[in-house]
Amino acid sequence: xxxxxxxxxxxxxxxxxxxxxxxxxxxxxxxxxxxxxxxxxxxxxxxxxxxxxxxxxxxxxxxxxxxxxxxxxxxxxxxxxxxxxxxxxxxxxxxxxxxxxxxxxxxxxxxxxxxxxxxxxxxxxxxxxxxxxxxxxxxxxxxxxxxxxxxxxxxxxxxxxxxxxxxxxxxxxxxxxxxxxxxxxxxxxxxxxxxxxxxxxxxxxxxxxxxxxxxxxxxxxxxxxxxxxxxxxxxxxxxxxxxxxxxxxxxxxxxxxxxxxxxxxxxxxxxxxxxxxxxxxxxxxxxxxxxxx
Ligand code: R5P
Numbered sequence: 193x194x195x196x197x198x199x200x201x202x203x204x205x206x207x208x209x210x211x212x213x214x215x216x217x218x219x220x221x222x223x224x225x226x227x228x229x230x231x232x233x234x235x236x237x238x239x240x241x242x243x244x245x246x247x248x249x250x251x252x253x254x255x256x257x258x259x260x261x262x263x264x265x266x267x268x269x270x271x272x273x274x275x276x277x278x279x280x281x282x283x284x285x286x287x288x289x290x291x292x293x294x295x296x297x298x299x300x301x302x303x304x305x306x307x308x309x310x311x312x313x314x315x316x317x318x319x320x321x322x323x324x325x326x327x328x329x330x331x332x333x334x335x336x337x338x339x340x341x342x343x344x345x346x347x348x349x350x351x352x353x354x355x356x357x358x359x360x361x362x363x364x365x366x367x368x369x370x371x372x373x374x375x376x377x378x379x380x381x382x383x384x385x386x387x388x389x390x391x392x393x394x395x396x397x398x399x400x401x402x403x404x405x406x407x408x409x410x411x412x413x414x415x416x417x418x419x420x421x422x423x424x425x426x427x428x429x430x431x432x433x434x435x436x437x438x439x440x441x442x443x444x445x446x447x448x449x450x451x452x453x454x455x456x457x458x459x460x461x462x463x464x465x466x467x468x469x470x471x472x473x474x475x476x477x478x479x480x481x482x483x484x485x
Contacts, residue, residue: 193212193214193215193240193241193242193243193480194214194215194216194217194235194237194240194241194242194243195208195209195212195214195215195216195217195242195243195245196216196217196218196219196233196237196242196243196244196245196262196266197209197216197218197219197245198219198244198245198246198247198255198258198259198262199219199221199229199231199246199255199258200246200247200248200249200255200258200464201245201246201247201277201279201464203461203464204245204247204279204461204462204464204471204472204473204476205245205246207471207473207477208243208245208277208473208476208477208480210473211473211474211477212477212480212481214243215235217233217234217235217236217237217242218233218234218235219231219232219233219234219262220232220234221258229254229257229258229261231258231261231262231265232265233262233265233266233269236269237266237269237270237271238269238270238271239270239271239272240271240272241271241272241273241275242266242271242272242273242274242275243274243275243277243480244259244262244263244266244274244275244276244277245277245279245476246258246259246262246276246277246278247278247279247280247462247463247464248278248280248281248282248283249280249282249438249440249462249463249464250440250442252282252283255282256282256301256304259276259278259305259308260304260305260308263276263308263309263310264308264309266309267309273311273312274309274310274311274312275310275311275312275313275314275480276305276310276312276313276314277314277315277476277480278305278313278314278315279315279316279460279461279462279463279472279476280315280316280437280438280440280462280463281298281301281315281318281319282301283297283298283300283301284297284298284301284318284319284320284323285297285298285319285410286298287299287319287320287322287323290385298319298320298323298326299323299326302323302326302327305327305329306327306328306329310329311329311330312329312330312331312332313327313329313330313331313332314331314332314334314476314479314480315331315332315333315334316333316334316335316336316437316460316462316472316475316476317333317334317335317336317337317364317409317437317438317462318333319360319409319410320360321333332479334472334475334476334479335364335367335475336437336460336462336470336472336475337364337367337368337407337437338367338368338370338371339460339470339471339472339474339475340368340407340435340437340458340460340470341354341367341368341369341370341371341372341405341407341435342371343435343458343469343470344372344405344433344435344458345371345372349372349403349405349433350372350373350374351372351373351374351402351403352372352374352402352403352404352405352433353374353375353376353377353397353399353402353403353404353405353429354366354368354369354372354374354375354376354377354404354405354407355376355377355378355379355397355404355405355406355407355420355424356376356377356378356379356406356407356408357378357379357381357392357406357408357416357417357420358378358379358380358381358408358416359378359380360409361378361407361408361409362376362378364407364408364409365377365378365407368405368407368435372405374402374403375398377395377397379392379393379395379420379423380392380393380395381393381416381419383415388413388415389415390415390416390419391419392416392419392420392423394423396427397424397427399424399427399428399429400427400428400429401428401429401430402429402430403429403430403431403432403433404424404429404431404432404433405432405433405434405435406420406421406424406432406433406434406435407435407436408434408435408436408437409436409437409438410436410437410438410440411434411436411438411439411440411441411445411449411457411459412440412441412442412445413442413443413445413448414441414442414444414445414446414448414449415448417434417436417449417452417454417457418448418449418451418452419452421434421449421452421453421454422452422453425452425453431455432453432454432455433454433455433456433457433458434449434454434456434457434458435457435458435459436457436458436459436460437459437460437462437472438459438460438462438463439457439459439460439463439465439467439468440463440465441457441459441465441466441467446466446467458470460472461473
């Protein structure tokens with residue numbers, strides 16, 4: 193197996209290759225003056241199983257295009273099979289049409305991945321797991337929540353309450369609770385379609401004097417977590433921590449959450465960021481090794 197660490201996941205790709213003791217084929221890449229991407233796979237991959245690791249966090253469209261260019265180039269070089277490991281899959285949050293004329297962006301993303309020649313798709317905590325059924329190539333979703341929860345347990349936070357900031361994240365909180373064992377719950381959240389503003393429904397939990405860890409798949413603007421942290425602090429929580437798989441941390445997200453009273457934000461390297469302290473490399477390497485890519 194040969195691992196190609198894409199421009200957006202250089203460190204993670206290398207870690208995965210090290211764990212699998214696989215050869216790396218590097219990508220030479222640059223941006224043309226007009227903004228287009230150039231890349232070249234620098235090695236022999238003929239008849240090989242090739243794993244391309246490329247996340248699609250901001251700037252999403254550039255990273256997606258680079259992914260397509262890498263898959264296509266790998267096919268042209270004669271790769272036997274190409275697995276796209278996309279730790280953060282962009283465009284996954286719109287999986288329904290709310291208004292006529294809207295694109296269901298995850299469907300478009302899937303069609304384009306398949307059209308690029310990808311033979312197999314692997315991702316981590318995709319926003320809505322049900323969308324995997326829309327793939328016609330094998331597609332697998334891994335979960336980094338246990339790794340995140342173990343990180344907190346190792347910091348002495350066993351017994352903390354695991355909270356989902358919305359119903360969609362409840363499975364994440366339940367998974368974390370298997371490690372932390374302090375109980376779990378969820379909130380109801382509304383986002384204004386007009387302003388994007390978040391409103392978290394007031395709900396009381398038995399958390400006075402206790403540590404609470406909020407688990408979500410994505411932190412984008414930080415609005416969801418900041419509003420949740422504030423509510424938990426008014427209920428007397430001792431320390432409130434934010435954990436997410438995909439720390440997009442757009443604009444002032446980090447500042448907003450910390451000013452709301454959070455102790456810390458912890459994310460994974462699905463999206464490289466200043467808070468990406470938990471690596472998903474073991475998770476990805478294990479999945480690749482198991483299926484013998
Ligand atoms: C949405 O349902 C997701 O799970 C996250 O809660 C959301 O993307 C977070 O966005 P923001 O950080 O902008 O509130």
